[in-house]
Amino acid sequence: MMWKTAKVIGAVALVFCVSLDSFSLYKWTASHIDRRGLYTDPEHPCVGVTGVVVIPTVERGMSNQRMRIIQDLLATALLRTKVAVVLPKFIYSRSNCHYRKYCMDAHKNKFLFWEGPFDRDSTLKALGDLGFCVIDTKKPRSHKPEMAWSTSIMASGYERMDGPSKPIHVHLGDASSCCANVIPNTKRSEALLNDINAAFKPSLFVDYHASTIVSKMNAIAQSANESGKWISLHWRGEEDMVQDAKLDQVGYLRAIKKRFLDLADEEFDVYYEDNIAIPVLVLGDNVGIHYLENELNTYMSDEVSQDVHVKLYKKESLFPLINWQKIFKNRDDVKGQVDFEAGARSPIFVGSPYSSFSALIALERTDTKGRTILPTYMINADVISQTAKVLAAQLPYAVSDGEAPFGGVDAEQFERPKSRCVDFAKVENELGKQCVE
DSSP: OOOOOSOOOOSSEEEEOOOOOHHHHHHHHHHHSOOSSTTTSTTOTTTTOOEEEEOOOOSSOHHHHHHHHHHHHHHHHHSSSOEEEEOOSEEEEOOSOTTOGGGTTOOOEEEEGGGSSBOHHHHHHHHHHTTOEEOOOSSOOOOOOOEEEEOOSBHHHHHTOOOOSSOOEEOBSOTTOOSOOOBOOSHHHHHHHHHHHHTOOBOHHHHHHHHHHHHHHHHHHHHHOTTOOOEEEEOOOOHHHHHTSOOOHHHHHHHHHHHHHHHHHHTTOTTTOSSEEEEEEEESSSOOHHHHHHHHHHHHHHHOSSOEEEEEEOHHHHSTTOOHHHHTTTOHHHHHHHHHHHHHHSSEEEEOTTOHHHHHHHHHTBOTTSOBSSOEEEOSOOOTTOHHHHHHHHSOOOBTTBSTTTOTGGGGGSOOOSSHHHHHHHHOHHHHTTOOO
16 A cells, blocks of 8 residues: 555655565665675665655755755654665755855756765765665666655654555655755654764865864964864855845844853853963855954953954965865855864854754754753854744754853743744744644
8 A cells, every 4th residue: 555644734745656566676776775785684774675765956055955864864764664765866056156145046066966075985884874774876766756745744743654565766845845844853853863964974075174174273272272272153144144034244243242252251261361362263155254353352352351362264264275166166065064074073163043054063063962062152143034943943953051042141031942843833834833743
C-alpha cells in the first residue's frame, strides 16, 4: 500500500514517485553508492531501507540550502522505518555580489554539490555513523510524481510515523520550499538536528583557509591581552537588510556597542586590567571595518575609564595578497564558508540573530545537551519579519547569557514559551497553525 495519511494538513509536500520493487531498489542503490563494503555488513545503514528521500537544490544562499538539508535529514531520521537519502546534486551561489541589494537574490552560479564547501568523504562517513543511508551519485534518477502528500511540520509528528512501505521516491517539498520544514519540538529531535548539522565537514580547501585565519588571530590575541582571546563578529547590516528587511541600522549599531561593552567586562576583565586590546575578526563581505572600529572605540572610551580598545580585522586585511574571489571562483557563498568555519572556531562569537548564517554558527557551537561549547552571544536586534525568533524556534542553538535569540539581561523581561511550536506560531501565522501539539 502507499504511505497513508488521514488528511492533508501542511505546506510541506511529500511527493510520491513511481514505485520500485525491493530488488530493483537494492540494485539502484548498489549501483550508485561507492562499493566500499556496501551491504556486506548486516549493520550497514543501507540494509533494510524501503524508500528514498531526495533533497532538492534550493535556489537560495548556502545557509538556507544547509537548513533545508539538515531539516530533511532530521525528518527521515525520526521516521520509525528506514529510508535512504539523496543529497542535492547542485548548489547555487551568488557571484561578486558583496551583499549589494540588486544582486542578493541572484543565485545563478550553479555547481556540483561536492565542489562546494563540504568534504565528501568525511561528511558521508559522519552521516553514516549517524545511521543515514546516503545514495551518493552525480546522476540520481528522477521519477514523474504520481501524487502529493503533506504532513506535520513538527518533529514529534515524524516520530510517530512509518516510512513508505514500498521502495518509492519521496521529497519533502519542492525546491521552492525553504526553510521552515521541520520544527525540532522534542529533546530527541533537538539533539539529532545538532548532530546532523555537525556531520557536514568543511572541504580541505575551506578548512585550510579557515585554519590559517584562526591561527593568525590567535597569534594577534596572544600579544594583545593576557587572556589570549579574540572575538568573531558577524556583521549583517548591509543595505539589503535595511531596505528590504527594514533593519534599524542605527539601533543595530547601538546594540553592537552595548554587546561589546558587556563582553569587555564578562570575557576580558577590563575593570581589573589596564591597556587591553580586543582583536575582532569581522565576518561579512561588505563592511567598513575602519568606521565600525572608530564607532566602537569612541563608545568604549566614553563608558570605560580603563584603556580598552578594539582592533578590527577581516580575512582580506589579514591576508591582503590572497585574491579571495579568484581562489573561490567568484562563488560568494562558498567563500563565505571560510568565515563560517572561522566563526565556529573562534574563542568568542557574536552573531546577528536574524541571519541564518549566524544561527547556524551558533548551532555549531552548541552541544547535544543544548549548552554552549564556546562563549556565544547574539546582538539584540531583529528585522520586521522577526526572523531572529523564527530561526531560534527552528534551530536549537544556545547563547551564553540567557535564552536565544538575544540573550542578555533583556531576555529576562520575556516569559519563556512552553515549546518551540509556541515560539514558532507566535511569529509565523500560517505555518505556525500546523505546529500545534
